[in-house]
Amino acid sequence: MKAVRIHEYTGIPGIRVEETEISPPNIGEIRMRVGAAGINNSDLQMTYGKYKRPGDDALPQILGQEAAGIIDAVGEKVEGFLPGMRVVGHVKGAFAEMAIASATELLPIPEDISFEVAASLPINYLTAILALIYRAKVQVGEWVLVHPGSGGVGTAAIQLAKLLGAKVIATAGNRAKVEYLLKLGADYGIDYSNQNVVSEVRKIT
Numbered sequence: 325m326k327a328v329r330i331h332e333y334t335g336i337p338g339i340r341v342e343e344t345e346i347s348p349p350n351i352g353e354i355r356m357r358v359g360a361a362g363i364n365n366s367d368l369q370m371t372y373g374k375y376k377r378p379g380d381d382a383l384p385q386i387l388g389q390e391a392a393g394i395i396d397a398v399g400e401k402v403e404g405f406l407p408g409m410r411v412v413g414h415v416k417g418a419f420a421e422m423a424i425a426s427a428t429e430l431l432p433i434p435e436d437i438s439f440e441v442a443a444s445l446p447i448n449y450l451t452a453i454l455a456l457i458y459r460a461k462v463q464v465g466e467w468v469l470v471h472p473g474s475g476g477v478g479t480a481a482i483q484l485a486k487l488l489g490a491k492v493i494a495t496a497g498n499r500a501k502v503e504y505l506l507k508l509g510a511d512y513g514i515d516y517s518n519q520n521v522v523s524e525v526r527k528i529t
Contacts, residue, residue: 327420329384333373339387346422349399353424356411359439361418362390364447364476377416388418391425392433392442402427410435412442448476452484464489467529471521473510474501482510493528495521 325346332338349355367387369375377389392412398405405411405427413430415423433442456462468485470478473494485492486509494510496502502513514524 325421327386327417328388329386330371331384333371333383335368335371339371340384344386344420346420346424349397349402349424351400352402352427353399354395354402354405354411354427354430355397355399355422355424356391356393356415357396358391358415358418358421358423359393359410360391360443361388361415362443362445362447364389366447367419379416386417386420386423388420388423389414389416390443390446391415391418391423392439393423396422399427405430405432410439410442412439412446414446418443444476448480449484451477452480456481456484456488456490462488462490466490468492469525470494470505470510472496472516473505473513479505479508482508486510493525 325344326341327344328339328341329344330339366375367389370387395405395407395409395411398407410433411430412433413425415425417423462468462485468490470481470492472478473482474496482492482494482505492510493512493514494505495514495516496505497517499515502515506513512528514521
């Protein structure tokens, strides 16, 4: 199979698209044919050795942390998943034609959701869910400041906060991005390159 692998921690010059082997799934794991993989800032940081996952000490290593695809094989003691099922989740080594993942890190994908849409959900949206629902416990009518709001987690947080009934202030580094965040659902937008965020938030709230 083809995969994007890090050979040196030198950024983009240190990665290669090349042929490599993939093993059968171990106990509790599935093997999947990757339909789409999410790209995150942490993937770029990994190419410089600034962000490491458990077991990432040895090179080469396959990039990618989230993917959607079709199950190809199922390991022992896996329940609820069968070959042919469409799944999404945290997948170490997602930038490849095939990947191994723990069954506990996966969810089935409804037929009306594409691999591309599904692959964008695990890291960004679960981070937003943990922050707003489990940590902040956001309630209807409360104010939520998303700073900055134009990245993956930020855009997810804006949408989730609005779904929870909050009033959202979002920041971005230029006016075009601010306008995008307003279209996404933010109630107020602040251009932090030209406006003082603290002063503007005080005016709004």
